[in-house]
Amino acid sequence: MPLSTQSQSQDQQYVLVANLDNARNLSNILKAITCRDHAIFTATANGLKVTVEDCKCMQANAFIQADIFQEFTLKEDMVIFQINLTVLLDCLNIFGGSTAAGASTALRMCYMGYGHPLTLFLEEGGVVTVCKINTQEPEEPIDFEFSSSNVTNKVILQSESLKEAFSELDMTSEVLQITMSPSQPYFRLSTFGNSGNAHYDYSKDSDMMELFQCSTTQTNRYKMSLLKPSTKALSISCKVSVRTDGRGLLSLQYLVRNDDGQICFVEYFCCPDEEVEEE
Amino acid sequence: MKFRGKITDIACLNHFTTFSRILKSAVCLNEADPLCSGVVTTISKLTKTCVLRLTPDHLFFILPGKVTNGGVGMWCQLLQANFFQEYQMEGVTSEVQEICLEVSPEPWSRALKTVQSAKSVKLKLTRKHCACLTVAAELPTLSSVGRVVTHDVPVDVIPRRLWQEFQEVGVPDFDVSVYLPPLKTMKSVVDRMKNLSNFLVMEANLNGDMNLKIQTDLVSVTTHFKDLGNPAGGDVSSQDGGPSQSRDPEVMAEVTVDIRKLQQFLMGQQVNPSKALCNIVHQNVVHLVLLHEDVSLQYFIPAVA
Numbered sequence: 001m002p003l004s005t006q007s008q009s010q011d012q013q014y015v016l017v018a019n020l021d022n023a024r025n026l027s028n029i030l031k032a033i034t035c036r037d038h039a040i041f042t043a044t045a046n047g048l049k050v051t052v053e054d055c056k057c058m059q060a061n062a063f064i065q066a067d068i069f070q071e072f073t074l075k076e077d078m079v080i081f082q083i084n085l086t087v088l089l090d091c092l093n094i095f096g097g098s099t100a101a102g103a104s105t106a107l108r109m110c111y112m113g114y115g116h117p118l119t120l121f122l123e124e125g126g127v128v129t130v131c132k133i134n135t136q137e138p139e140e141p142i143d144f145e146f147s148s149s150n151v152t153n154k155v156i157l158q159s160e161s162l163k164e165a166f167s168e169l170d171m172t173s174e175v176l177q178i179t180m181s182p183s184q185p186y187f188r189l190s191t192f193g194n195s196g197n198a199h200y201d202y203s204k205d206s207d208m209m210e211l212f213q214c215s216t217t218q219t220n221r222y223k224m225s226l227l228k229p230s231t232k233a234l235s236i237s238c239k240v241s242v243r244t245d246g247r248g249l250l251s252l253q254y255l256v257r258n259d260d261g262q263i264c265f266v267e268y269f270c271c272p273d274e275e276v277e278e279e
Numbered sequence: 280m281k282f283r284g285k286i287t288d289i290a291c292l293n294h295f296t297t298f299s300r301i302l303k304s305a306v307c308l309n310e311a312d313p314l315c316s317g318v319v320t321t322i323s324k325l326t327k328t329c330v331l332r333l334t335p336d337h338l339f340f341i342l343p344g345k346v347t348n349g350g351v352g353m354w355c356q357l358l359q360a361n362f363f364q365e366y367q368m369e370g371v372t373s374e375v376q377e378i379c380l381e382v383s384p385e386p387w388s389r390a391l392k393t394v395q396s397a398k399s400v401k402l403k404l405t406r407k408h409c410a411c412l413t414v415a416a417e418l419p420t421l422s423s424v425g426r427v428v429t430h431d432v433p434v435d436v437i438p439r440r441l442w443q444e445f446q447e448v449g450v451p452d453f454d455v456s457v458y459l460p461p462l463k464t465m466k467s468v469v470d471r472m473k474n475l476s477n478f479l480v481m482e483a484n485l486n487g488d489m490n491l492k493i494q495t496d497l498v499s500v501t502t503h504f505k506d507l508g509n510p511a512g513g514d515v516s517s518q519d520g521g522p523s524q525s526r527d528p529e530v531m532a533e534v535t536v537d538i539r540k541l542q543q544f545l546m547g548q549q550v551n552p553s554k555a556l557c558n559i560v561h562q563n564v565v566h567l568v569l570l571h572e573d574v575s576l577q578y579f580i581p582a583v584a
């Protein structure tokens with residue numbers, strides 16, 4: 001059935017209805033946080049937040065504001081459910097997911113509330129696919145209590161500069177070490193792998209450095225396996241902000257422009273590797 | 280019994296290449312076949328039987344629907360005059376102008392691969408250490424000296440008493456016949472569905488509607504194709520057996536199939552056929568018919584038990 005002839009009465013049963021003319025505006029950003037099977041969807045009047053967590057020490061969030069959608073109707077203050085993200089992505093990309101000239105898949109996402117599946121209506125070229133994906137009891141997402149007031153060091157870089165470093169990261173290194181300092185080396189990424197140590201330095205005067213606010217010298221190590229997935233978000237973003245707080249908790253925020261030039265955000269939180277130790 | 284054929288015209292060779300690509304995907308022993316996917320793994324012990332049937336006017340390439348194929352059957356028919364510049368054959372006896380050969384799939388696949396890059400091809404029935412179909416492909420080179428690659432594909436001559444199986448395939452008494460949607464769209468959808476389920480339901484009715492459905496504990500997905508059109512009664516084989524006149528056009532005929540078989544069929548279709556249709560025998564078999572100019576290809580996918 002064409003998306004436009006969905007009956008009125010059926011609409012009234014849904015607590016969430018979200019329409020997109022181009023399903024890629026959702027699927028591309030979800031791909032950037034897919035590192036685990038399950039994701040928590042939180043819908044509020046502001047829009048959609050999709051959360052993925054790993055090992056209780058890494059969290060990835062994708063924010064798709066309500067105004068990105070052609071329609072975003074919520075009947076409750078907050079709607080939360082957990083869903084299999086890889087299944088959802090297979091459904092969103094049912095018509096191929098590649099950027100064919102002119103062709104785009106329209107999406108209508110509907111949810112009737114607790115206990116019901118998430119229903120997707122996808123249409124391309126007159127062909128309609130209906131998907132019903134079972135939802136689960138959402139787990140409580142971790143609150144890392146990362147607040148701007150506790151931020152010790154912050155830099156904003158153009159993604160271009162980090163892309164090369166991240167794609168070349170020595171995967172035999174168990175950790176990625178990040179050094180931020182008001183003095184040399186300013187901003188450094190380090191790995192310690194089988195073939196030796198590697199350092200990527202970014203000077204505060206570099207063209208790529210849009211903002212540099214470092215008050216203290218901090219060196220923290222993070223498990224490579226937890227941070228490597230952030231490369232996906234980096235590759236679709238144009239800018240990234242790197243912040244640490246007093247505890248060494250890392251916040252990476254990515255500014256992403258979708259197919260229509262609209263802005264969405266992806267955020268990664270990562271706890272420092274406890275075993276660290278030497279300055 | 281003799282056979283000799285030669286293809287020297289480039290257009291004919293390109294045409295033959297298209298056809299051999301279709302055949303190659305059908306001959307794939309399993310998804311991990313190194314000849315098809317480039318992944319080097321051990322080839323499954325279950326081999327398919329490939330039959331090459333030669334008559335004065337046609338070449339038939341047949342994969343009979345044996346249990347070892349998972350029940351999938353394929354029948355491909357070409358008009359020899361549209362491919363070969365030279366074609367000479369003498370059947371098993373002077374009255375019976377026909378030859379039926381069982382062909383080893385692996386060497387045949389390799390030979391087809393070479394043919395794809397050839398300038399000209401010669402096929403000949405020979406006797407080396409055993410009966411062989413010798414495929415000699417002339418490959419383009421930068422120098423003036425040509426390079427010929429020869430494949431000796433072992434064959435077994437099939438005795439006449441077994442020919443029954445390889446005569447013209449009869450169209451089953453189907454419940455619904457419908458034109459297929461664009462194969463590219465079908466392939467995209469089936470590729471994704473394969474990630475979600477092992478089985479797929481294919482259903483269609485006389486209103487030109489077709490649905491592809493999967494259902495598991497986690498998810499259900501249905502793709503609706505509309506206004507596909509139904510062939511009027513007969514089909515390309517012009518056999519008898521149209522759907523009964525009193526059938527309600529809304530009622531679906533359905534078959535549950537192994538999704539990999541459907542995917543395998545769709546993978547081989549690189550060129551848009553001039554005609555593509557599907558005959559469904561409710562809960563029994565899906566019969567897919569494709570016409571590419573002068574190559575006709577029929578594929579039978581049985582319902583899962």
